[in-house]
Amino acid sequence: MSLPLSMIATSMVAFTLGLLTTWPIIHRLRTKLADATWTTLHDPLTGMLNRAGLHAALTNSTPAQPVIVALIDLDNFKHVNDTHGHHIGDQLLITIGNRITDLAALHDGTAARLAGDEYAALLPARTDDLERVADTFATVIAQPVTLPAGDDAVTLTVTASLGLVLADTTDCLTQAGLHRADIAMYHAKRHGHSRHAVYRPGMTMPPAQHHRGPRLRDRRHSTGEVTA
Template structure:
Protein backbone atom coordinates (compact mmCIF):
# COMPACT_ATOMS: atom_id res chain seq x y z
CA UNK A 1 0.00 0.00 0.00
CA UNK A 2 1.40 3.39 -0.94
CA UNK A 3 2.22 5.97 1.69
CA UNK A 4 -0.65 8.34 0.74
CA UNK A 5 -3.16 5.49 1.01
CA UNK A 6 -1.72 4.48 4.38
CA UNK A 7 -2.04 8.06 5.61
CA UNK A 8 -5.63 8.29 4.40
CA UNK A 9 -6.54 4.95 5.99
CA UNK A 10 -4.90 6.01 9.27
CA UNK A 11 -6.82 9.28 9.25
CA UNK A 12 -10.11 7.46 8.62
CA UNK A 13 -9.47 5.02 11.46
CA UNK A 14 -8.55 7.89 13.80
CA UNK A 15 -11.67 9.80 12.78
CA UNK A 16 -13.86 6.74 13.36
CA UNK A 17 -12.33 5.99 16.75
CA UNK A 18 -12.61 9.64 17.71
CA UNK A 19 -16.27 9.63 16.73
CA UNK A 20 -16.92 6.52 18.79
CA UNK A 21 -15.17 8.12 21.74
CA UNK A 22 -17.11 11.38 21.44
CA UNK A 23 -20.52 9.77 20.88
CA UNK A 24 -21.32 9.20 24.61
CA UNK A 25 -20.45 12.85 25.31
CA UNK A 26 -22.62 14.05 22.41
CA UNK A 27 -25.48 11.86 23.61
CA UNK A 28 -25.20 13.21 27.17
CA UNK A 29 -25.16 16.79 25.92
CA UNK A 30 -28.18 16.14 23.70
CA UNK A 31 -30.07 14.56 26.61
CA UNK A 32 -29.23 17.53 28.82
CA UNK A 33 -30.46 19.93 26.16
CA UNK A 34 -33.69 17.95 25.80
CA UNK A 35 -34.19 18.00 29.59
CA UNK A 36 -33.50 21.75 29.73
CA UNK A 37 -36.07 22.46 27.02
CA UNK A 38 -38.60 20.24 28.81
CA UNK A 39 -38.05 22.06 32.09
CA UNK A 40 -38.52 25.45 30.47
CA UNK A 41 -42.02 24.51 29.29
CA UNK A 42 -43.24 22.23 32.09
CA UNK A 43 -44.30 22.62 35.69
CA UNK A 44 -41.95 20.79 38.10
CA UNK A 45 -44.74 19.81 40.53
CA UNK A 46 -47.31 18.29 38.17
CA UNK A 47 -45.35 17.61 34.99
CA UNK A 48 -47.97 19.59 33.05
CA UNK A 49 -47.16 22.40 30.68
CA UNK A 50 -46.43 25.68 32.44
CA UNK A 51 -47.46 29.13 31.23
CA UNK A 52 -44.60 29.27 28.73
CA UNK A 53 -45.49 25.81 27.44
CA UNK A 54 -49.14 26.74 27.00
CA UNK A 55 -48.19 29.92 25.14
CA UNK A 56 -45.96 27.81 22.89
CA UNK A 57 -48.81 25.37 22.27
CA UNK A 58 -51.06 28.26 21.28
CA UNK A 59 -48.35 29.65 18.98
CA UNK A 60 -48.06 26.26 17.29
CA UNK A 61 -51.81 26.19 16.81
CA UNK A 62 -51.78 29.67 15.31
CA UNK A 63 -48.87 28.82 13.01
CA UNK A 64 -50.87 25.96 11.52
CA UNK A 65 -52.84 28.56 9.60
CA UNK A 66 -55.98 26.42 9.41
CA UNK A 67 -57.10 26.70 13.02
CA UNK A 68 -60.40 28.38 13.81
CA UNK A 69 -61.69 29.62 17.15
CA UNK A 70 -60.34 28.10 20.35
CA UNK A 71 -61.77 27.57 23.81
CA UNK A 72 -59.71 28.77 26.76
CA UNK A 73 -60.50 27.51 30.25
CA UNK A 74 -59.07 29.05 33.41
CA UNK A 75 -59.38 27.01 36.60
CA UNK A 76 -58.66 28.33 40.07
CA UNK A 77 -58.99 26.03 43.09
CA UNK A 78 -61.14 27.43 45.88
CA UNK A 79 -59.48 28.07 49.24
CA UNK A 80 -56.56 25.71 48.70
CA UNK A 81 -54.48 27.22 51.50
CA UNK A 82 -56.36 25.30 54.26
CA UNK A 83 -55.55 22.07 52.39
CA UNK A 84 -51.85 22.89 52.58
CA UNK A 85 -52.18 23.91 56.20
CA UNK A 86 -53.95 20.66 57.07
CA UNK A 87 -51.92 18.14 55.09
CA UNK A 88 -48.60 19.92 54.58
CA UNK A 89 -47.01 21.25 51.40
CA UNK A 90 -45.70 17.89 50.19
CA UNK A 91 -49.12 16.28 50.33
CA UNK A 92 -50.59 19.50 49.02
CA UNK A 93 -48.33 19.14 45.97
CA UNK A 94 -49.54 15.54 45.55
CA UNK A 95 -53.11 16.81 45.56
CA UNK A 96 -52.24 19.48 43.00
CA UNK A 97 -50.71 16.78 40.80
CA UNK A 98 -53.81 14.59 41.15
CA UNK A 99 -56.08 17.50 40.21
CA UNK A 100 -53.74 18.28 37.33
CA UNK A 101 -54.14 14.74 35.96
CA UNK A 102 -57.92 15.14 35.96
CA UNK A 103 -57.68 18.45 34.14
CA UNK A 104 -55.24 16.96 31.62
CA UNK A 105 -57.57 14.01 30.98
CA UNK A 106 -60.56 16.28 30.37
CA UNK A 107 -58.55 18.49 28.02
CA UNK A 108 -57.29 15.45 26.11
CA UNK A 109 -60.85 14.14 25.82
CA UNK A 110 -61.73 17.35 24.00
CA UNK A 111 -58.60 17.21 21.83
CA UNK A 112 -56.77 19.93 23.73
CA UNK A 113 -53.95 20.46 26.18
CA UNK A 114 -53.69 21.68 29.77
CA UNK A 115 -51.22 23.55 31.95
CA UNK A 116 -50.58 24.58 35.52
CA UNK A 117 -50.00 28.30 35.40
CA UNK A 118 -48.98 28.86 39.02
CA UNK A 119 -50.01 28.00 42.55
CA UNK A 120 -53.45 26.41 42.39
CA UNK A 121 -54.32 27.85 38.99
CA UNK A 122 -54.62 25.78 35.81
CA UNK A 123 -55.65 26.42 32.23
CA UNK A 124 -56.75 24.41 29.22
CA UNK A 125 -56.66 25.17 25.50
CA UNK A 126 -59.25 23.29 23.46
CA UNK A 127 -60.38 23.20 19.84
CA UNK A 128 -64.05 24.05 19.25
CA UNK A 129 -65.80 20.72 18.82
CA UNK A 130 -69.05 21.76 20.47
CA UNK A 131 -70.70 25.13 21.08
CA UNK A 132 -71.82 24.02 24.55
CA UNK A 133 -69.26 25.82 26.69
CA UNK A 134 -71.38 25.39 29.81
CA UNK A 135 -71.19 21.61 29.53
CA UNK A 136 -67.41 21.67 29.12
CA UNK A 137 -66.99 23.94 32.15
CA UNK A 138 -69.38 21.82 34.22
CA UNK A 139 -67.25 18.76 33.46
CA UNK A 140 -64.17 20.45 34.88
CA UNK A 141 -66.08 21.64 37.97
CA UNK A 142 -67.64 18.24 38.67
CA UNK A 143 -64.54 16.08 38.23
CA UNK A 144 -62.28 18.40 40.21
CA UNK A 145 -64.74 18.26 43.10
CA UNK A 146 -64.46 14.47 43.36
CA UNK A 147 -62.51 13.47 46.51
CA UNK A 148 -58.78 12.94 46.08
CA UNK A 149 -57.52 9.83 47.83
CA UNK A 150 -53.79 9.47 48.40
CA UNK A 151 -51.49 7.29 50.44
CA UNK A 152 -48.37 9.02 51.69
CA UNK A 153 -45.85 7.25 53.90
CA UNK A 154 -48.41 4.51 54.42
CA UNK A 155 -51.05 6.95 55.65
CA UNK A 156 -54.24 7.32 53.57
CA UNK A 157 -55.70 10.79 53.22
CA UNK A 158 -58.80 12.11 51.52
CA UNK A 159 -59.15 15.71 50.42
CA UNK A 160 -62.00 17.43 48.62
CA UNK A 161 -61.16 20.46 46.53
CA UNK A 162 -63.51 22.61 44.49
CA UNK A 163 -62.76 25.06 41.71
CA UNK A 164 -64.03 28.20 40.05
CA UNK A 165 -63.87 27.92 36.27
CA UNK A 166 -63.93 30.63 33.63
CA UNK A 167 -64.37 29.69 30.00
CA UNK A 168 -64.09 31.85 26.91
CA UNK A 169 -64.11 31.66 23.14
CA UNK A 170 -61.44 33.45 21.09
CA UNK A 171 -59.95 33.39 17.63
CA UNK A 172 -56.72 31.42 17.45
CA UNK A 173 -55.09 34.53 15.96
CA UNK A 174 -56.04 36.70 18.97
CA UNK A 175 -53.14 37.51 21.33
CA UNK A 176 -53.27 34.65 23.79
CA UNK A 177 -52.53 36.32 27.11
CA UNK A 178 -53.98 39.74 26.32
CA UNK A 179 -57.26 38.48 24.83
CA UNK A 180 -58.00 34.76 25.13
CA UNK A 181 -56.62 34.11 28.61
CA UNK A 182 -57.80 37.51 29.83
CA UNK A 183 -61.39 36.70 28.86
CA UNK A 184 -61.25 33.37 30.69
CA UNK A 185 -59.68 35.15 33.67
CA UNK A 186 -62.56 37.65 33.86
CA UNK A 187 -65.11 34.84 33.61
CA UNK A 188 -63.32 32.85 36.33
CA UNK A 189 -63.51 35.78 38.73
CA UNK A 190 -67.23 36.06 38.01
CA UNK A 191 -67.57 32.40 38.98
CA UNK A 192 -65.55 33.11 42.13
CA UNK A 193 -67.69 36.17 42.85
CA UNK A 194 -70.95 34.19 42.57
CA UNK A 195 -70.26 31.51 45.15
CA UNK A 196 -67.34 29.38 43.84
CA UNK A 197 -67.50 25.68 42.94
CA UNK A 198 -69.07 26.74 39.66
CA UNK A 199 -68.33 28.34 36.32
CA UNK A 200 -68.98 31.42 34.23
CA UNK A 201 -68.85 31.88 30.46
CA UNK A 202 -67.28 35.06 29.11
CA UNK A 203 -69.73 37.35 27.34
CA UNK A 204 -68.73 40.35 25.19
CA UNK A 205 -68.41 43.43 27.38
CA UNK A 206 -67.95 41.43 30.59
CA UNK A 207 -65.62 43.24 32.99
CA UNK A 208 -63.60 42.11 35.97
CA UNK A 209 -65.84 42.11 39.07
CA UNK A 210 -64.94 44.28 42.03
CA UNK A 211 -62.20 42.70 44.09
CA UNK A 212 -60.84 40.59 41.25
CA UNK A 213 -57.06 40.53 41.22
CA UNK A 214 -54.30 38.36 39.84
CA UNK A 215 -52.34 36.43 42.40
CA UNK A 216 -48.67 35.55 42.16
CA UNK A 217 -47.13 32.06 42.39
CA UNK A 218 -46.53 30.62 45.83
CA UNK A 219 -43.02 31.10 47.17
CA UNK A 220 -42.64 27.32 47.06
CA UNK A 221 -43.50 27.28 43.36
CA UNK A 222 -41.07 30.09 42.58
CA UNK A 223 -38.29 28.19 44.39
CA UNK A 224 -39.02 24.98 42.45
CA UNK A 225 -39.07 26.85 39.15
CA UNK A 226 -35.78 28.56 39.98
CA UNK A 227 -34.19 25.21 40.87
CA UNK A 228 -35.47 23.58 37.67
CA UNK A 229 -34.06 26.32 35.45
CA UNK A 230 -30.79 26.89 37.33
Protein backbone atom coordinates in the same frame (compact mmCIF):
# COMPACT_ATOMS: atom_id res chain seq x y z
CA MET B 1 -0.96 3.37 -4.82
CA SER B 2 -0.41 1.50 -1.59
CA LEU B 3 0.86 4.55 0.29
CA PRO B 4 -2.14 6.81 -0.43
CA LEU B 5 -4.53 3.97 0.35
CA SER B 6 -2.72 3.33 3.60
CA MET B 7 -2.96 7.01 4.50
CA ILE B 8 -6.67 7.06 3.67
CA ALA B 9 -7.28 3.97 5.76
CA THR B 10 -5.34 5.47 8.66
CA SER B 11 -7.33 8.71 8.41
CA MET B 12 -10.61 6.82 8.39
CA VAL B 13 -9.62 4.83 11.45
CA ALA B 14 -8.56 8.03 13.22
CA PHE B 15 -11.83 9.72 12.28
CA THR B 16 -13.86 6.74 13.53
CA LEU B 17 -11.95 6.62 16.79
CA GLY B 18 -12.40 10.36 17.22
CA LEU B 19 -16.13 10.03 16.58
CA LEU B 20 -16.44 7.21 19.09
CA THR B 21 -14.59 9.33 21.64
CA THR B 22 -16.64 12.48 21.15
CA TRP B 23 -20.05 10.79 20.72
CA PRO B 24 -20.69 10.38 24.49
CA ILE B 25 -19.90 14.07 24.95
CA ILE B 26 -22.28 15.04 22.14
CA HIS B 27 -24.94 12.76 23.59
CA ARG B 28 -24.59 14.32 27.05
CA LEU B 29 -24.81 17.82 25.60
CA ARG B 30 -27.92 16.94 23.62
CA THR B 31 -29.49 15.39 26.72
CA LYS B 32 -28.72 18.48 28.79
CA LEU B 33 -30.20 20.71 26.09
CA ALA B 34 -33.34 18.60 25.93
CA ASP B 35 -33.64 18.66 29.72
CA ALA B 36 -33.19 22.42 29.80
CA THR B 37 -35.84 22.86 27.11
CA TRP B 38 -38.24 20.59 29.00
CA THR B 39 -37.66 22.52 32.23
CA THR B 40 -38.34 25.81 30.47
CA LEU B 41 -41.73 24.64 29.21
CA HIS B 42 -42.97 22.45 32.08
CA ASP B 43 -44.07 22.77 35.69
CA PRO B 44 -41.62 20.92 37.96
CA LEU B 45 -44.27 19.64 40.40
CA THR B 46 -46.93 18.22 38.08
CA GLY B 47 -44.97 17.76 34.86
CA MET B 48 -47.67 19.74 33.04
CA LEU B 49 -46.92 22.57 30.67
CA ASN B 50 -46.25 25.91 32.34
CA ARG B 51 -47.24 29.32 31.00
CA ALA B 52 -44.38 29.35 28.48
CA GLY B 53 -45.31 25.84 27.36
CA LEU B 54 -48.92 26.91 26.91
CA HIS B 55 -47.79 29.82 24.73
CA ALA B 56 -45.74 27.36 22.67
CA ALA B 57 -48.72 25.03 22.30
CA LEU B 58 -50.88 27.89 21.07
CA THR B 59 -48.17 29.05 18.66
CA ASN B 60 -47.85 25.56 17.19
CA SER B 61 -51.59 25.05 16.76
CA THR B 62 -53.39 25.40 13.45
CA PRO B 63 -53.62 29.08 12.46
CA ALA B 64 -57.02 30.75 12.87
CA GLN B 65 -58.48 27.69 14.59
CA PRO B 66 -61.03 28.64 17.26
CA VAL B 67 -60.11 27.30 20.69
CA ILE B 68 -61.78 27.14 24.07
CA VAL B 69 -59.58 28.70 26.73
CA ALA B 70 -60.49 27.52 30.22
CA LEU B 71 -58.98 28.97 33.39
CA ILE B 72 -59.40 26.68 36.40
CA ASP B 73 -58.84 27.88 39.95
CA LEU B 74 -59.24 25.56 42.95
CA ASP B 75 -61.50 26.81 45.74
CA ASN B 76 -60.02 27.33 49.23
CA PHE B 77 -56.88 25.38 48.43
CA LYS B 78 -55.00 27.27 51.16
CA HIS B 79 -57.18 25.44 53.68
CA VAL B 80 -55.75 22.11 52.45
CA ASN B 81 -52.18 23.26 53.02
CA ASP B 82 -53.03 24.78 56.39
CA THR B 83 -54.88 21.68 57.59
CA HIS B 84 -52.93 18.80 56.09
CA GLY B 85 -49.55 20.32 55.18
CA HIS B 86 -47.86 21.17 51.91
CA HIS B 87 -46.92 17.55 51.21
CA ILE B 88 -50.59 16.59 50.96
CA GLY B 89 -51.30 19.81 49.11
CA ASP B 90 -48.66 18.99 46.51
CA GLN B 91 -50.05 15.48 46.03
CA LEU B 92 -53.51 16.95 45.55
CA LEU B 93 -52.20 19.45 42.98
CA ILE B 94 -50.59 16.58 41.06
CA THR B 95 -53.77 14.49 41.12
CA ILE B 96 -55.99 17.36 39.99
CA GLY B 97 -53.42 18.23 37.33
CA ASN B 98 -53.57 14.66 36.02
CA ARG B 99 -57.36 14.85 35.83
CA ILE B 100 -57.27 18.12 33.94
CA THR B 101 -54.57 16.79 31.60
CA ASP B 102 -56.60 13.64 30.87
CA LEU B 103 -59.76 15.64 30.19
CA ALA B 104 -57.91 18.01 27.88
CA ALA B 105 -56.42 15.03 26.02
CA LEU B 106 -59.90 13.54 25.55
CA HIS B 107 -60.81 16.78 23.78
CA ASP B 108 -57.54 16.66 21.77
CA GLY B 109 -56.41 19.69 23.72
CA THR B 110 -53.63 20.53 26.14
CA ALA B 111 -53.42 21.66 29.75
CA ALA B 112 -51.02 23.63 31.94
CA ARG B 113 -50.42 24.60 35.53
CA LEU B 114 -49.93 28.34 35.56
CA ALA B 115 -49.13 28.92 39.24
CA GLY B 116 -50.17 27.62 42.62
CA ASP B 117 -53.66 26.13 42.37
CA GLU B 118 -54.37 27.65 38.97
CA TYR B 119 -54.56 25.62 35.77
CA ALA B 120 -55.52 26.29 32.18
CA ALA B 121 -56.71 24.20 29.27
CA LEU B 122 -56.77 24.83 25.52
CA LEU B 123 -59.34 22.79 23.66
CA PRO B 124 -60.23 22.73 19.95
CA ALA B 125 -63.59 24.46 19.64
CA ARG B 126 -65.64 21.55 18.31
CA THR B 127 -68.63 22.82 20.22
CA ASP B 128 -69.90 26.20 21.31
CA ASP B 129 -71.49 24.66 24.39
CA LEU B 130 -68.93 25.99 26.83
CA GLU B 131 -71.33 25.37 29.71
CA ARG B 132 -71.15 21.62 29.11
CA VAL B 133 -67.36 21.72 28.89
CA ALA B 134 -67.20 23.61 32.20
CA ASP B 135 -69.59 21.16 33.87
CA THR B 136 -67.44 18.22 32.76
CA PHE B 137 -64.25 19.70 34.18
CA ALA B 138 -65.93 20.79 37.42
CA THR B 139 -67.52 17.36 37.97
CA VAL B 140 -64.31 15.41 37.39
CA ILE B 141 -62.21 17.75 39.54
CA ALA B 142 -64.70 17.46 42.42
CA GLN B 143 -64.39 13.67 42.67
CA PRO B 144 -62.90 12.67 46.06
CA VAL B 145 -59.14 12.14 46.21
CA THR B 146 -57.60 9.64 48.65
CA LEU B 147 -53.96 10.34 49.45
CA PRO B 148 -51.43 8.54 51.66
CA ALA B 149 -50.66 10.40 54.88
CA GLY B 150 -48.03 8.54 56.87
CA ASP B 151 -49.48 5.24 58.08
CA ASP B 152 -52.98 6.43 57.27
CA ALA B 153 -54.80 8.03 54.35
CA VAL B 154 -56.78 11.21 53.93
CA THR B 155 -59.70 11.70 51.55
CA LEU B 156 -60.25 15.20 50.23
CA THR B 157 -62.80 16.81 47.98
CA VAL B 158 -61.84 20.03 46.23
CA THR B 159 -63.97 22.14 43.94
CA ALA B 160 -62.96 24.61 41.26
CA SER B 161 -64.13 27.88 39.77
CA LEU B 162 -63.81 28.12 36.01
CA GLY B 163 -63.75 30.91 33.49
CA LEU B 164 -64.08 30.09 29.80
CA VAL B 165 -63.85 31.99 26.56
CA LEU B 166 -64.06 31.10 22.89
CA ALA B 167 -60.96 32.57 21.25
CA ASP B 168 -59.04 32.42 18.01
CA THR B 169 -55.45 31.22 17.92
CA THR B 170 -54.47 34.40 16.10
CA ASP B 171 -55.31 36.26 19.32
CA CYS B 172 -52.55 36.88 21.82
CA LEU B 173 -52.95 34.19 24.48
CA THR B 174 -52.35 36.43 27.47
CA GLN B 175 -54.21 39.50 26.26
CA ALA B 176 -57.23 37.86 24.64
CA GLY B 177 -57.54 34.29 25.84
CA LEU B 178 -56.33 33.97 29.42
CA HIS B 179 -57.18 37.57 30.29
CA ARG B 180 -60.82 37.15 29.29
CA ALA B 181 -61.00 33.71 30.89
CA ASP B 182 -59.57 35.31 34.05
CA ILE B 183 -62.34 37.92 34.06
CA ALA B 184 -64.96 35.20 33.61
CA MET B 185 -63.40 33.13 36.40
CA TYR B 186 -63.64 36.03 38.84
CA HIS B 187 -67.31 36.41 37.94
CA ALA B 188 -67.73 32.72 38.76
CA LYS B 189 -66.04 33.15 42.16
CA ARG B 190 -68.26 36.14 42.84
CA HIS B 191 -71.20 33.76 43.10
CA GLY B 192 -69.55 31.19 45.35
CA HIS B 193 -67.57 27.97 44.98
CA SER B 194 -67.78 25.34 42.27
CA ARG B 195 -69.11 27.83 39.74
CA HIS B 196 -68.24 28.68 36.18
CA ALA B 197 -68.77 31.65 33.90
CA VAL B 198 -68.37 32.19 30.18
CA TYR B 199 -66.83 35.43 28.97
CA ARG B 200 -69.22 37.69 27.11
CA PRO B 201 -68.24 40.79 25.08
CA GLY B 202 -68.09 43.78 27.35
CA MET B 203 -67.58 41.73 30.53
CA THR B 204 -65.19 43.47 32.91
CA MET B 205 -63.41 42.52 36.11
CA PRO B 206 -65.84 42.58 39.06
CA PRO B 207 -65.27 45.01 41.94
CA ALA B 208 -62.10 44.51 43.97
CA GLN B 209 -63.94 43.19 47.03
CA HIS B 210 -64.79 40.06 45.06
CA HIS B 211 -61.15 39.35 44.34
CA ARG B 212 -59.27 37.00 46.59
CA GLY B 213 -56.18 39.25 46.58
CA PRO B 214 -53.13 39.33 44.30
CA ARG B 215 -52.93 36.27 42.12
CA LEU B 216 -50.09 33.86 42.88
CA ARG B 217 -48.56 34.49 39.49
CA ASP B 218 -48.70 38.25 40.05
CA ARG B 219 -47.01 38.00 43.47
CA ARG B 220 -44.35 35.76 42.00
CA HIS B 221 -43.63 38.17 39.17
CA SER B 222 -43.47 41.20 41.46
CA THR B 223 -41.37 39.68 44.25
CA GLY B 224 -39.42 36.95 42.49
CA GLU B 225 -40.91 34.44 44.94
CA VAL B 226 -41.62 30.94 43.66
CA THR B 227 -44.90 29.81 45.19
CA ALA B 228 -45.97 26.18 45.06
